[in-house]
């Protein structure tokens with residue numbers, strides 16, 4: 345039996361070197377964060393320039409947090425994108441609205457800390473094109489994601505949803521193989537785990553993360 349190779353998303357890229365590192369290491373997705381409070385925030389014009397560096401076959405993902413139509417209009421009209429990642433408290437109705445308005449696949453991030461958070465995964469699995477199964481941010485956290493925190497992977501071991509999903513939260517080159525083994529994830533997403541400082545990606549860490557993921 346052949347098993348499909350794990351697909352990797354590197355999130356929060358801000359420079360041409362970041363893009364080259366992710367692409368050369370074999371990432372399938374690159375993520376741009378449009379959230380001013382984030383150390384990974386990127387200006388729309390900079391994202392547009394970086395998007396031109398991304399080869400065909402690598403998906404360009406825009407991450408937004410409770411973005412209104414004006415913000416989404418500005419991003420989608422400037423940056424050629426493949427996926428919109430909604431990382432706020434967008435309702436299922438808003439997910440459907442965004443899908444219809446922009447004609448792009450939507451990946452909805454859902455934070456997991458305990459068993460009853462899985463109800464949200466079931467709800468969003470009915471409306472989103474993909475799910476991002478992430479750690480729930482700590483109370484009062486400045487960022488709704490990208491906090492370098494893992495959740496208890498046993499909570500989702502053996503779970504299935506009707507759409508493709510990606511595991512995120514506190515992953516790094518040292519733990520991603522175990523995370524994949526325990527959860528059965530076929531896609532993984534990382535940000536802090538491939539950085540040397542918040543918002544500063546590292547070529548060697550990206551390469552090590554991709555190698556550990558792609559070989560799992």
Ligand SMILES: O=C(O)c1ccccc1NCC(=O)[C@H](O)[C@H](O)COP(=O)(O)O
Pocket residue numbers: 355356375377379382383384385407409431478487488489490491492493512513514515533534535536537
């Ligand atoms: O990365 C950010 O700064 C960020 C800001 C606001 C919302 C979401 C954010 N990141 C979400 C991601 O896609 C991360 O890759 C995911 O949460 C995992 O992050 P990490 O635990 O740092 O690997």
